[in-house]
Amino acid sequence: MKVTYKGDYALKTILDLALHYDKELVTTHDLAVRIDAPIKFLEQVLSELKKGGFIESRRGNVGGYMLARKPAKITVGEVIRFIDGPIEPIACLKGEYANCSDINKCVFRKVWEDTTKAISGVIDNVNFDDLVSKVKSQQEEPIYSI
Amino acid sequence: MKVTYKGDYALKTILDLALHYDKELVTTHDLAVRIDAPIKFLEQVLSELKKGGFIESRRGNVGGYMLARKPAKITVGEVIRFIDGPIEPIACLKGEYANCSDINKCVFRKVWEDTTKAISGVIDNVNFDDLVSKVKSQQEEPIYSI
DNA sequence: TACTTATCCTATCTGCTTAGTAGGAATTGT
DNA sequence: ACAATTCCTACTAAGCAGATAGGATAAGTA
Ligand code: FES
Ligand code: FES
Numbered sequence: 001m002k003v004t005y006k007g008d009y010a011l012k013t014i015l016d017l018a019l020h021y022d023k024e025l026v027t028t029h030d031l032a033v034r035i036d037a038p039i040k041f042l043e044q045v046l047s048e049l050k051k052g053g054f055i056e057s058r059r060g061n062v063g064g065y066m067l068a069r070k071p072a073k074i075t076v077g078e079v080i081r082f083i084d085g086p087i088e089p090i091a092c093l094k095g096e097y098a099n100c101s102d103i104n105k106c107v108f109r110k111v112w113e114d115t116t117k118a119i120s121g122v123i124d125n126v127n128f129d130d131l132v133s134k135v136k137s138q139q140e141e142p143i144y145s146i
Numbered sequence: 147m148k149v150t151y152k153g154d155y156a157l158k159t160i161l162d163l164a165l166h167y168d169k170e171l172v173t174t175h176d177l178a179v180r181i182d183a184p185i186k187f188l189e190q191v192l193s194e195l196k197k198g199g200f201i202e203s204r205r206g207n208v209g210g211y212m213l214a215r216k217p218a219k220i221t222v223g224e225v226i227r228f229i230d231g232p233i234e235p236i237a238c239l240k241g242e243y244a245n246c247s248d249i250n251k252c253v254f255r256k257v258w259e260d261t262t263k264a265i266s267g268v269i270d271n272v273n274f275d276d277l278v279s280k281v282k283s284q285q286e287e288p289i290y291s292i
Numbered sequence: 293t294a295c296t297t298a299t300c301c302t303a304t305c306t307g308c309t310t311a312g313t314a315g316g317a318a319t320t321g322t
Numbered sequence: 323a324c325a326a327t328t329c330c331t332a333c334t335a336a337g338c339a340g341a342t343a344g345g346a347t348a349a350g351t352a
Contacts, residue, residue, distance in 0.1 A: 121264060
């Protein structure tokens with residue numbers, strides 16, 4: 001599993017849209033500023049997220065993006081898999097491995113299967129409602145630094 | 147985390163040497179045949195494993211390789227980290243990430259930290275004595291196929 | 293000493309992926 | 323008409339994965 005910049009931008013995008021859920025549309029420009037991403041690169045990420053059914057858009061003068069589903073219905077795992085591909089740590093488990101001739105004989109296979117489950121156990125159990133709550137509770141926190 | 151062919155060859159190398167532990171030296175040629183790796187590529191892997199203190203070698207006519215430690219004292223995690231680098235799923239946690247300006251504010255950070263721990267929980271708890279036992283028990287199994 | 297069989301060392305290469313850039317077409321409100 | 327926006331396609335620079343190539347060095351043996 002590798003989370004690329006693209007994946008990171010996608011997650012931050014969904015989170016930003018989740019924070020604006022049921023309020024206003026978010027433009028690529030504003031998003032790019034807030035999540036600190038190159039706008040032209042972000043455009044491509046947004047295009048993919050739309051194809052993936054995560055977000056919806058409105059074109060034209062007062063256009064922008066919004067979530068296609070409730071934040072609670074989108075998990076980190078879903079987004080990462082869609083943008084960065086399978087979470088399996090080795091090509092073998094994705095069925096693209098020449099060396100895995102006899103699946104039943106390789107004693108490492110179970111290790112990678114367990115690893116995959118362990119990763120899934122984390123990222124498939126965090127949704128964007130959880131994250132929105134976390135952001136909001138962070139904002140309420142008092143500031144102790146001077 | 148990504149396990150490359152190099153990492154896979156390294157693991158299979160250690161396992162093969164573990165199976166020959168305290169018996170005979172293993173040559174690159176024999177190893178390459180058994181684990182199905184290009185010999186010249188495997189040479190480089192062996193060189194790295196030696197530098198990493200996993201294996202020892204003897205040069206010359208009757209040379210070859212052997213484990214530098216007991217199989218039980220080598221874990222899958224150790225080998226993978228040495229050959230394929232840090233297991234963290236995102237550059238951010240490796241300290242090579244421009245976008246992680248305020249570490250305390252990014253709500254995704256905990257997700258990646260938890261993911262790292264989950265992976266570690268698997269690969270750092272499998273050693274090569276476990277794997278040797280598994281190979282041997284597999285060999286003892288009756289064959290049900292015709 | 294010559295020969296063989298090994299490890300050891302360094303350079304090079306090809307294809308793929310990542311992260312980004314570039315330029316403009318299409319859409320919509322004012 | 324104009325401005326602001328999404329949408330679409332192509333291109334590029336850098337790095338990495340997975341080798342390949344060619345030999346130098348070491349050690350046992352006839
Ligand atoms: S080669 Fe496929 S699991 Fe090991
Ligand atoms: S940007 Fe560093 S953890 Fe999110």
